[in-house]
Amino acid sequence: MTLAMREVRWGTAGRMIIDGVTLQAAPGRVLGLIGPNGSGKSSLLRLLCRLRNVASGVVMLDGRDIAGVARRDLARRLAFVEQQATTEIQLSVCDVVRLGRTPHRAALASWSAADEAAVNEALARVGLAERHDQSWHTLSGGERQRAHIARALAQEPSELILDEPTNHLDIQHQLAILNLIRRLGITCIMALHDLNLAAMFCDEIALLHEGRLEAAGSPDEVLTSKTIQRIFGVAVAIRPGASGRRHIEYLIEAEGRERS
Numbered sequence: 428m429t430l431a432m433r434e435v436r437w438g439t440a441g442r443m444i445i446d447g448v449t450l451q452a453a454p455g456r457v458l459g460l461i462g463p464n465g466s467g468k469s470s471l472l473r474l475l476c477r478l479r480n481v482a483s484g485v486v487m488l489d490g491r492d493i494a495g496v497a498r499r500d501l502a503r504r505l506a507f508v509e510q511q512a513t514t515e516i517q518l519s520v521c522d523v524v525r526l527g528r529t530p531h532r533a534a535l536a537s538w539s540a541a542d543e544a545a546v547n548e549a550l551a552r553v554g555l556a557e558r559h560d561q562s563w564h565t566l567s568g569g570e571r572q573r574a575h576i577a578r579a580l581a582q583e584p585s586e587l588i589l590d591e592p593t594n595h596l597d598i599q600h601q602l603a604i605l606n607l608i609r610r611l612g613i614t615c616i617m618a619l620h621d622l623n624l625a626a627m628f629c630d631e632i633a634l635l636h637e638g639r640l641e642a643a644g645s646p647d648e649v650l651t652s653k654t655i656q657r658i659f660g661v662a663v664a665i666r667p668g669a670s671g672r673r674h675i676e677y678l679i680e681a682e683g684r685e686r687s
């Protein structure tokens with residue numbers, strides 16, 4: 428068992444945002460978190476990383492309450508790629524990725540060849556080797572997103588948590604990043620909006636709605652036309668896709684289309 432939560436509740440300003448969620452990420456597998464806007468995906472990921480503390484219930488890493496795990500130990504295990512992470516603009520790309528090495532380095536230790544190799548490998552894996560010395564503020568949105576993922580990879584985590592990792596990416600890079608994540612062989616939990624990408628790249632899917640876990644299981648079990656219609660309010664037709672995973676086609680009523 429790696430990362431799990433049991434009966435977790437969290438709220439703010441008198442409102443319950445995460446309402447009694449029990450969830451477990453299988454070791455070495457990719458768990459996709461889906462749900463409508465505001466359903467609580469980002470909040471749940473922040474609770475998993477202990478960026479927020481649960482109001483009740485427990486988040487566990489290897490069966491141990493993460494509230495009792497030292498921050499540095501947690502940082503050696505968990506890497507988090509946030510949806511709109513901001514980074515100090517005076518930094519270069521490699522400076523940002525180097526931040527991922529912080530939990531592995533002893534205080535005042537000099538920068539090692541192993542640290543440099545981890546940074547270079549992470550940049551190469553996201554296709555940014557040539558951006559090594561470029562100023563952060565000159566990167567495009569998609570390049571920043573990939574650099575943040577490289578920073579998380581340089582951290583060499585055993586659990587990787589990503590909030591909308593395909594945000595800002597063109598289709599080629601969406602597929603490349605999700606393929607990379609799938610092949611890492613580490614436990615991964617990621618929020619995704621694109622249901623077809625979730626079907627293609629996730630081993631398991633958890634569906635959140637209004638802070639509650641509506642369904643969890645394989646993509647075939649969770650991504651049914653009935654569930655998508657009920658939770659997202661969209662009619663779909665589902666067929667087997669060329670990848671072997673299900674393909675979701677969104678059905679739009681013909682009379683609703685505007686004529687040009």
Ligand SMILES: Nc1ncnc2c1ncn2[C@@H]1O[C@H](COP(=O)(O)OP(=O)(O)OP(=O)(O)O)[C@@H](O)[C@H]1O
Pocket residue numbers: 439440444462463464465466467468469470471
């Ligand atoms: N610190 C906060 N203060 C007040 N409300 C908050 C706070 N954090 C989250 N919320 C509210 O909690 C709900 C869930 O937000 P969250 O960002 O977790 O949803 P999400 O599923 O990630 O949404 P999206 O798909 O739009 O990114 C939203 O209605 C949001 O406004």
